[in-house]
Amino acid sequence: MRPINIALIGLGTVGCGVYQTLHIHQQRLEKLVGAPINISTIIIEHPDKHQKIAAKTNVTTDVNTVLNNPEIDVVFEAIVGKEPAFSLLRKCIQAKKHVITSNKEMFATHGDELKNLASRYNVRIGYDATTAGGIPIIQTIQQLLKANQIQYVQAILNGTTNFILSAMREKNITFSSALDEAQNWGYAESNPENDIDGFDAFYKLMILSDLIFEKQPDIEHVTRVGIRNTTEESIQALQTEGKRLKHIAKIGHDAAGNLTASVELEAVSKEHPLYAVEGVNNAIHIKGDIVGDLTFTGPGAGSFPTASAMIEDFCILFKKERAPIAIG
């Protein structure tokens, strides 16, 4: 039987997680998709750096080996930044390949364009890994909450800032000590501004906004405040009131009906659905107009949780023809 041929762009934390997961669980995945799975090509900047790739896999810097290979069915993109990711995925879609991405900054900016392009070329895009890591929030909203209209979202979408705020409260340490700790644990980049200034959470929020409200808010209706000026004193003071400081991303509508979004610090009490979300976890709280309040909590980042989201997208993509008998 013809295998499903996979190309992987990027072999960092997420890319390695995808590569390893495809290998470790190959038999299980082949059973699910009903075909052999072959990692045909890996595109990376420095092929010489990676010795542990199976010999049958072509490791190259040249994306044309993917674009010009009609045998490749799907491309996993696991790099960071808008470019070259966007240009690469656009070419992959135009070459009639399904794409699965974990690239939040790129998808927050160009997601709609890629969705339209995919529709035109009759291929599919998986992007659950862009938002809240291993929590299947994109699929849940897109497939399981169709009848519900989601009225608002409030979420912890960045594990690094949540880890720092948790550590500052629990250990009564300064922001910079907590940041050091996050960096030592590998939870924060050496240049942490993307996380601590709220950009990463904002990107994920915009992806949710496109999905739920089919647009992004106008810039004058968006607030983005980071956590770097947070003092341990302020956190301890809130602690004595039974409150916790959380870095919360929200989308909803203001009184005038404008779509609004914010990423900012909020002091929440123990009744708040995000109060108990600690450490590197993410959580998304949504209100559906039929079901009411739902909260989804889980690992917001990391090699395997993010790989899990991409692999689940892969299974859905290649399972889509065979609907299970029991739909519930």
Added chain:
Amino acid sequence: MRPINIALIGLGTVGCGVYQTLHIHQQRLEKLVGAPINISTIIIEHPDKHQKIAAKTNVTTDVNTVLNNPEIDVVFEAIVGKEPAFSLLRKCIQAKKHVITSNKEMFATHGDELKNLASRYNVRIGYDATTAGGIPIIQTIQQLLKANQIQYVQAILNGTTNFILSAMREKNITFSSALDEAQNWGYAESNPENDIDGFDAFYKLMILSDLIFEKQPDIEHVTRVGIRNTTEESIQALQTEGKRLKHIAKIGHDAAGNLTASVELEAVSKEHPLYAVEGVNNAIHIKGDIVGDLTFTGPGAGSFPTASAMIEDFCILFKKERAPIAIG
């Protein structure tokens, strides 16, 4: 265009929620399923009791009006107890009708048989409403966590017992006062044993067991303990240790590899994923072997949350041919 004709069995709390939701959101739902929706027939014990049903809907006690009507496409079953629900759904499936049920006791006992029957008659079964009310846990496991093998489940699956335990702790009241309060709020039946002795949670756990492990544990590997002997003193004592008493349903494997299940009281500390689940909420914590720990929290019962689960099943059932371009 030919409408999708619906029959509804039972017009209690859940049945009324389904009926009202189908009416309130009719346009939205028709857009989703791409066809007009018509509530053709309602089967209830006492048709005279219900005056508020649209005149075009046939309200009757006679299930044969559904079985003998080839125009009826799908049957929503929202009654309680194994019988007559099981016999009715079996006949509906044999009459080639899709079925959507919220009946946990019946499905915990006869779910497998109905799934097999549905497969033979090429119809589909939606049963997300049987477990954890509005939380789409069945669909999530079945559709969004295929690549992951779920290693264990621990969950709060009964809102009544969780409400009682929360009230006993917060207000320092006795079990019987808390039960009275639950009954006054409509969170507990006049005969509460199904909830407080853990039967309801056990049924839901067995449905999850069938779904995740494709079997139910042998009876000698099952523990079921209710909450009626819980004292406020024990709860307050735990409170002083920073612990909460939760009624937790678990499935996993013992050291010998036997599938085990339990519904029992457990004292959990604030790091526990179910510690913060209060009041009538339900929560399901699962461990996937790729993604890690995920927790899903939401309304575990109630007219509209349960209706939401049934209506979402309905949308999935009748949307299944049209896959969205963006799969993520």
